[in-house]
Amino acid sequence: MNIERIGVMTGGGDCPGLNAVIRAVVIKARARGWQVLGIEDATAGLIDLDYRSPRGNRWLEVADVDAILTKGGTILGTSNKSDPFAYVTTRDGEKIETDVSDLVLANAAKLGLDALVSIGGDGSMRIAQRLIDKGLRVVGVPKTIDHDLSATDYTFGFNTAVQTAADAIDRLQDTAESHDRTMIVEVMGRDAGWIALSAALAGGAHACLIPEIPYRIAPLVRAIRERQSRGKLFSIVVVAEGARPAEGEQSFAGARELGKMPKLFGAGARLAAALEPQLDSEVRVTVLGHVQRGGSPTQFDRILGTRFGTAAIDALAQGNYRHMVALRTPNIVCVPIADAIADPHRISANESLLSTARDVGICFGD
Ligand code: F6P
Numbered sequence: 001m002n003i004e005r006i007g008v009m010t011g012g013g014d015c016p017g018l019n020a021v022i023r024a025v026v027i028k029a030r031a032r033g034w035q036v037l038g039i040e041d042a043t044a045g046l047i048d049l050d051y052r053s054p055r056g057n058r059w060l061e062v063a064d065v066d067a068i069l070t071k072g073g074t075i076l077g078t079s080n081k082s083d084p085f086a087y088v089t090t091r092d093g094e095k096i097e098t099d100v101s102d103l104v105l106a107n108a109a110k111l112g113l114d115a116l117v118s119i120g121g122d123g124s125m126r127i128a129q130r131l132i133d134k135g136l137r138v139v140g141v142p143k144t145i146d147h148d149l150s151a152t153d154y155t156f157g158f159n160t161a162v163q164t165a166a167d168a169i170d171r172l173q174d175t176a177e178s179h180d181r182t183m184i185v186e187v188m189g190r191d192a193g194w195i196a197l198s199a200a201l202a203g204g205a206h207a208c209l210i211p212e213i214p215y216r217i218a219p220l221v222r223a224i225r226e227r228q229s230r231g232k233l234f235s236i237v238v239v240a241e242g243a244r245p246a247e248g249e250q251s252f253a254g255a256r257e258l259g260k261m262p263k264l265f266g267a268g269a270r271l272a273a274a275l276e277p278q279l280d281s282e283v284r285v286t287v288l289g290h291v292q293r294g295g296s297p298t299q300f301d302r303i304l305g306t307r308f309g310t311a312a313i314d315a316l317a318q319g320n321y322r323h324m325v326a327l328r329t330p331n332i333v334c335v336p337i338a339d340a341i342a343d344p345h346r347i348s349a350n351e352s353l354l355s356t357a358r359d360v361g362i363c364f365g366d
Helices: 018-031 101-110 122-133 158-179 194-203 217-229 267-278 289-293 299-317 337-342 352-359
Strands: 005-010 035-038 058-060 087-091 094-098 115-120 138-142 182-187 207-209 235-240 283-287 323-328 331-336
Touching: 005 018, 018 035, 018 115, 018 299, 101 122, 115 122, 115 299, 122 138, 122 337, 138 299, 138 337, 158 182, 158 194, 158 235, 158 283, 158 289, 158 299, 182 194, 182 267, 194 207, 194 235, 194 352, 207 217, 217 235, 217 267, 235 267, 267 283, 299 323, 299 331, 323 337, 331 337
Parallel strands: 005 035, 005 115, 115 138, 138 323, 182 235, 182 283, 207 235
Antiparallel strands: 035 058, 087 094, 323 331
């Protein structure tokens, strides 16, 4: 099929490297003579064509993306509540989730878009798959700081988030050591412990609690006391926001909002409340939160984002519509989106990073 116009959008939580992908998509598509529509706030810009007008959807030229490679965030805006299959609208004063996917297809046709590049995580890839099933041509580009998408060695954004978390641990270690404290560092990752495990390794943490391994307080207390008995009076405990005690659930902030995922909240504070009474030393909690989502992408994420962006244009040119670009080191390949969303990428018991972490004495509370 002859392509003349494509749309590009970013969906779900933002992460460093989104602009690197947008830049590469625009440069390569314009070189082929294709027009590129930047769609505002994920599918929100396709559900309502006047969305945020005049700042909203706009045709992008190379000049628009010239200086964005190193910038965090996304120039297109993003949203994690614009699933067209469960879009939140108000009826009779009450909020309800409605399927407005037909509108997305109709508006894409109205704009003359021949295909879309959808940059997003598992949620966006699921939406892309359903839109493809309805007849839209979409190529996916995998992003997420959580590193929880399958079928790619890495998503962009993860490397920068780990760097940010490891930098924070370095700083916290200085103050922990001065005050002989146990520092709990809460990191993101939802149901996957990749950020926690990688940051714990990179930052030299002493314990790490991840969603994949429910934890108990007793082994953690033993590990901290054992360090204290060796004169090491401070400890660093990394806890993933989705970690849970062996006899408990993940920690959430209230009920799920319509059209959104439930909000994980309070894992670090809950851990501190359980740990501090069992230690003779003080415990402090730092929640890194959205700091991990911002900032300039690392070199790794800039290069990966650029490779993904150009590969997405190749995939469209070759008609690989049901596909997502992926890193299979050292190559960029196309994989079916269905493979990427079939099973989330989690830390398994035989994960090699996990054995390395155990080998250097990191306690997982099990
Ligand atoms: O999926 C990326 C992520 O940053 C998760 O690690 C985190 O749980 C979630 O998004 C936070 O989302 P929000 O931006 O809606 O608070």
